[in-house]
């Protein structure tokens with residue numbers, strides 16, 4: 001997701017950029033926490049009030065500097081407790097993975113190959 005919320009106002013959706021996140025949280029705990037020897041950044045989901053983890057793809061995947069938040073499936077001390085049922089009903093949760101499992105049943109594999117072959121021919 002590209003919005004986040006603060007503990008002080010958990011329903012206000014703030015547009016998420018690295019600059020805004022750091023200026024609003026002052027780079028301080030509990031938003032910044034060391035976890036397993038790694039510094040992680042946390043905030044809240046403005047929709048379901050579950051904790052979210054900040055992910056910066058710049059370092060690992062692209063150079064576009066995309067900074068985004070994903071639901072953290074576990075309690076984050078000082079930020080929020082994780083509530084599974086709220087997460088499952090959250091409109092900001094990414095449903096793509098669930099859909100992916102349904103989208104490709106093995107029975108349909110043959111069918112799409114047929115279509116592909118027809119297009120090639």
Ligand SMILES: [Zn+2]
Pocket residue numbers: 045046047048049050071086087090091092093
């Ligand atoms: Zn949510």
